[in-house]
Amino acid sequence: MDAVGAPDALAGGAAGHERLAELIPLALGTLAAGGTERDGAAPAGGPAAVAAALSGARPLVPAEGVGAERALAELGTLFAAGSVDPAEPWCAAHLHCPPLAVAVAADVVAGALNPSMDSWDQAPVATELEREFVTEMARLCYPDEPAPDAVVTTGGTESNLLGLLLARERNPAVRPVCGASAHHSVARAAWLLGLPAPVVVDCDDQRIRPAALETALGTALDGAPAVVVATAGTTDTGEIDPLPEVARICRRHNARLHVDAAYGGLALCSPSLRSRLDGLGEADSIALDLHKFGWQPISAGLFVSRVASDLDALTVRAEYLNSEDDTEAGLPDVLGRSLRTSRRPDVFRMAVTMRALGVRGMGAMVEQCCRTAAEVAGLIDADPGLTLWGSPKLSTVLFRPAVADDITVPAANALVARIRRTLLEAGTAVVGRATIGGRIWLKLTFLHPHATAADYSGLLGEILAVARAEMTPPAARAASAEGAVTS
């Protein structure tokens, strides 16, 4: 036991907030100190350096503890220094958002009380809050439906799994169908559920080709039951499948339609962007991720169902959690709201955030990201040293050095992949990649709600500089390095 408090002090109870008031400033101090040490978007030195930095804190599971303060201070600083920080604009590879302070602060309340969403008597207000929040979010997705509903998931992967699972429960012979640009979690869900691998439909410019879908449902499956997964915001390019046509074709073939809107869904909050999601309301179910647009810490997924009763497929009875007589006596039965049993109240920080910002505030942040993407795409297009893949549909921009157009495809791919790794290993920037038609592109995914295009012109310059260095023959590079040393 040290002077400040016992290492086994609890976060809850009458005194919990006092102990948290001692420890959390220490945690915030490690964020500051580790961030200063890192000094940018990413730690320098790549995997070896990051792993080596941890050696001072081994073992992580010692026989005797080192106390709360020391463990938190040491590991917190290492963690902050060795993480990439999506709140740095140059950390822009993935659908990996910088969380809002209000969401992180709200999570302290949830973490300290630790409601478990598998029974009402472990989470009284959390279950009521969740019911209210998911109903309001479901109405945002399905404004014209009488009784939509939603459940909270760990993210798009679990939501896509539920999309296939509900279809399987209606018909065990169901065949999954998706576009070639669908997320890998669709095939993974089919595998997990014991369904056949998805029938993959050709895309034009990363969007499902309606004629190909028509053929898949009409000829290839020959009337077999199907569940089609369309995408509103592909991971690689942010493209949105032609939802109205897809929905029409599904209706004609009596196929269920699940839309993976994990990326694009929150564009519903923006009056200027909402129309890009036209047709979404015709889906049977929708995946939304508030840990992308939505600015929540992971995990914050929603699986939205057009018809509430479709979720009955998740019903499960466990005597100790939702016995029939308890349910009859009025205790809400919440076990069937998830595939998990113990479950975090991720809804709390989602609800606090949406109530803090409102739909308008959330929509403005989505718009800002899409605006930055469009402007950065403009900068790239105007730069003769860079080639733009296409105009961004949401907030993803693909491009590469123009020199890649002048060399073989394998050489160009190797160049682009090396540029990304060089920037990452130097700690300069976290840039993504996407492979389209066998060619690798650099990818910037704009999820920083305060960054502007001006924040990225320097990054484009760095990318060009690395490309030039990579294209310089080794002999010239050596000579130039020698010149630098002797001059």
Next chain:
Amino acid sequence: MDAVGAPDALAGGAAGHERLAELIPLALGTLAAGGTERDGAAPAGGPAAVAAALSGARPLVPAEGVGAERALAELGTLFAAGSVDPAEPWCAAHLHCPPLAVAVAADVVAGALNPSMDSWDQAPVATELEREFVTEMARLCYPDEPAPDAVVTTGGTESNLLGLLLARERNPAVRPVCGASAHHSVARAAWLLGLPAPVVVDCDDQRIRPAALETALGTALDGAPAVVVATAGTTDTGEIDPLPEVARICRRHNARLHVDAAYGGLALCSPSLRSRLDGLGEADSIALDLHKFGWQPISAGLFVSRVASDLDALTVRAEYLNSEDDTEAGLPDVLGRSLRTSRRPDVFRMAVTMRALGVRGMGAMVEQCCRTAAEVAGLIDADPGLTLWGSPKLSTVLFRPAVADDITVPAANALVARIRRTLLEAGTAVVGRATIGGRIWLKLTFLHPHATAADYSGLLGEILAVARAEMTPPAARAASAEGAVTS
């Protein structure tokens, strides 16, 4: 925008910790205020009162936001007042632990930086830390194995799913087998994976009967491939299956063995309790939950594999996350460490906690809970008004008013269920229930690491008082109430 800060301020970046230092004290204030308002283990009034309390904070998804401070203050106080608090000793129904302050404080660091565990470039140090932590925990479970490994899960439900999944990937014809006292997630996993429903083996006193398992594997399945799920700490009673005999039978029949030690696993940390888990090291895989013993906020599950390469079944390739050339160039491939894609760094708070407390500190907390259970069982056994189900094996005690022995089974069951609901709806206590052989028992699950038996004698008195009131004929109750009013 209000005076203190913008509602859309980020938790990360150079200024994030400053904004958190404004908002988190506000969050801690709601914990204090809401806790005072609740004044005990649970909110009074049942579902109707809890739902009504929320009405002042509607809508949760408004068109215009109310700002971060107001949303956090209002919803935080409602949340704290309307939650049950497992840090109050009389909140003792479920395997629902009061989290440690150090774990909640550590989660602030993780939440602010938001590493996503699906690729190294989103979570450099978090992936290294996870690799180290799970390896050390795997060695705790399998001290005699050369290369055990583990992955982080959302809890026992996902770990049990992985146990069946790995067996299915070795042989698609695998049949799940489990004891009658196994957790409901075993059957749910079989359903999800498209496997046949588990063969259920009879139990003696809630423990698998070895002869019944022998018959199931030998005669009923007639040599078909099987995966047996045994339990180390059943949810209802905390019983531990006879693991050495179960392991021997599995070996003889070439069946895989998964042990659901979500509850009992952390008893490995205690020199005095460890022997109760003898045989655990013979399992092919083990489920552990650090959000039970382990005192983490949900979720903090581990799936431990005796042989690291068994986890290869989870391998998946997604070009944007773990392309082959990146892996060849030395970027660790982490996508196959989970069924999820985006994934919280729950490992960070687990690692900070274990390093703070050490194995010894953690073991001492487990021992304290088991000691309290044994002592409370003693109090119950000595009380002629109460009937004890049996001596506790871990920290779960089942009992009921002795009067239940004198009435019909349906009347006794209704009485016990009503006692539990009455205490819950009054906000007095959160007591659990278990149905054993058609009879309902009250259940206390001791997970409060500082409570002692003395904290519970008053609760036993309350239970007897409610039982007496429930057994009083309505006419007598009315007369007594009238007397109280007029006297």
